[in-house]
Amino acid sequence: MFHEQLERSWRASNSLLCIGLDPDPARMPQPLDGAHDAVFQFCKAIVDATADLVCAFKPQIAYFASQREEPALERLCTYVRERYPDVTIVLDAKRGDIGSTAEHYAREAFRRYGAHAVTVNPYLGTDAVLPYLEHGGGVLGLCRTSNPGGDDLQALDCGGEPLYVRVARMVNDRWSAHGDCGLVVGATYPDELATVREVAPDLPILVPGFGHQGGDPHAAVKAGARADGRGLMVSSSRAILYAGSGDDFAEAARNAAIDARLATLPDGW
Amino acid sequence: MFHEQLERSWRASNSLLCIGLDPDPARMPQPLDGAHDAVFQFCKAIVDATADLVCAFKPQIAYFASQREEPALERLCTYVRERYPDVTIVLDAKRGDIGSTAEHYAREAFRRYGAHAVTVNPYLGTDAVLPYLEHGGGVLGLCRTSNPGGDDLQALDCGGEPLYVRVARMVNDRWSAHGDCGLVVGATYPDELATVREVAPDLPILVPGFGHQGGDPHAAVKAGARADGRGLMVSSSRAILYAGSGDDFAEAARNAAIDARLATLPDGW
Numbered sequence: 328m329f330h331e332q333l334e335r336s337w338r339a340s341n342s343l344l345c346i347g348l349d350p351d352p353a354r355m356p357q358p359l360d361g362a363h364d365a366v367f368q369f370c371k372a373i374v375d376a377t378a379d380l381v382c383a384f385k386p387q388i389a390y391f392a393s394q395r396e397e398p399a400l401e402r403l404c405t406y407v408r409e410r411y412p413d414v415t416i417v418l419d420a421k422r423g424d425i426g427s428t429a430e431h432y433a434r435e436a437f438r439r440y441g442a443h444a445v446t447v448n449p450y451l452g453t454d455a456v457l458p459y460l461e462h463g464g465g466v467l468g469l470c471r472t473s474n475p476g477g478d479d480l481q482a483l484d485c486g487g488e489p490l491y492v493r494v495a496r497m498v499n500d501r502w503s504a505h506g507d508c509g510l511v512v513g514a515t516y517p518d519e520l521a522t523v524r525e526v527a528p529d530l531p532i533l534v535p536g537f538g539h540q541g542g543d544p545h546a547a548v549k550a551g552a553r554a555d556g557r558g559l560m561v562s563s564s565r566a567i568l569y570a571g572s573g574d575d576f577a578e579a580a581r582n583a584a585i586d587a588r589l590a591t592l593p594d595g596w
Numbered sequence: 597m598f599h600e601q602l603e604r605s606w607r608a609s610n611s612l613l614c615i616g617l618d619p620d621p622a623r624m625p626q627p628l629d630g631a632h633d634a635v636f637q638f639c640k641a642i643v644d645a646t647a648d649l650v651c652a653f654k655p656q657i658a659y660f661a662s663q664r665e666e667p668a669l670e671r672l673c674t675y676v677r678e679r680y681p682d683v684t685i686v687l688d689a690k691r692g693d694i695g696s697t698a699e700h701y702a703r704e705a706f707r708r709y710g711a712h713a714v715t716v717n718p719y720l721g722t723d724a725v726l727p728y729l730e731h732g733g734g735v736l737g738l739c740r741t742s743n744p745g746g747d748d749l750q751a752l753d754c755g756g757e758p759l760y761v762r763v764a765r766m767v768n769d770r771w772s773a774h775g776d777c778g779l780v781v782g783a784t785y786p787d788e789l790a791t792v793r794e795v796a797p798d799l800p801i802l803v804p805g806f807g808h809q810g811g812d813p814h815a816a817v818k819a820g821a822r823a824d825g826r827g828l829m830v831s832s833s834r835a836i837l838y839a840g841s842g843d844d845f846a847e848a849a850r851n852a853a854i855d856a857r858l859a860t861l862p863d864g865w
Binding site (some may be wrong): 349351387389390392393395397416421422423424425426427428429431435438441442448449450452453454461469472474475477478479480482483484485486490493494497501526588 | 618620652656658659661662664665690691692693694695696697698699701702704707710717718719720721722723724726740741743745746747748750752753754755759762763766770
């Protein structure tokens, strides 16, 4: 069960930090550049250097798929589950399809990769996420993104509130009736995160965009944490993964993760 | 270039039929059930039996991913491109992510699989599709789906028109300024297809849901074809793939495809 796993991760780590695993072939550290099994070895080194500092790892499947590295992603997820069972695995896939196709995406996320939760696009509505929840896995509904085109649809006024607030409401009121859900809300606009938190007081929220993408982590935590200080996975990828590019890349990543964990600690922790 | 390829496919085939390649392990025909390389061999047999009857093949990546069959999908796309160069390949992936992640999905679709076009979820807005278009590939924006939850967001009133019409407008007016685009509109409601066609008079529209999902193909063609009778890829999957389950499965698929092609011929062809 996703929620139970994630509560355990927050307790065990005392951290809201999530590290995004986006192995970019153009940015491999020098010792692994061109090496055999570089994608897996790079991610494993980052995981080993930072697992005690995070509540979650979030592999981004696109980076594996573009490099024919699905087998590395399988091994990586197995490694994290066996070695660091208290850390939650969120597969960032943003899938979205209907009926039998969604069932196959659910098998991909939960049976093949063994993720605890998967990010899903909300555009197809409630029945499109039931196959994931029937597998017993968690679903994080994509709610608000902070890219320049995020407003194109998400900010449209739908009966007095923007579409992304409607999405938060749908996930909180309807999806959650069927299983363990959460939301994805970019870090750039803390006011919007606070609005989503009002609509969904208890749901876990994945907050990407801290670090390289420029969101202020402290403001995000203040706006989005639950009353108990938890409730968020604040995600950073490149600023940690590529903090160093030489032999010390894992140590540099650990140092960056230490800073990032501190920057995302709620007041009073 | 996607549009040019698809126009060639329509001319060469005189067909609006698209066959969805969804290799379901639970429905493998008896001769291939449990066989070595069954997923590829099944799809190849369907392709060989029907390629002269279709404008496009639409592999659904979820079915390959759930079975660890990405290598079969690579070989299948290569096979279609080499053996049937006049047939368009649409990778049905419904991806949607931003910036560098979208760039990796674009590499997956166009460089790894060699698709001519990919289906993309519109929720992240215009900048999220630029990486696909910069690769020179086509983008089919998911506009309207006919599942029960399709209305949850798509039918919301956004300033006087439903969200899916806004999506059609965004794809037609903004995405298309950057490359070859199209739309995905379910076959179930011909009136809605006609509305989308008004908003996007020239864009190719992929129309899934004919056959097993119950859409009326003739009504869909009437509502959605361009003035010249072309403009649609009307897609059927299971009703063709699983028309037979014995040794004659490919022949049964061909017969079903012959009927489906006739059922989707525009008046006067």
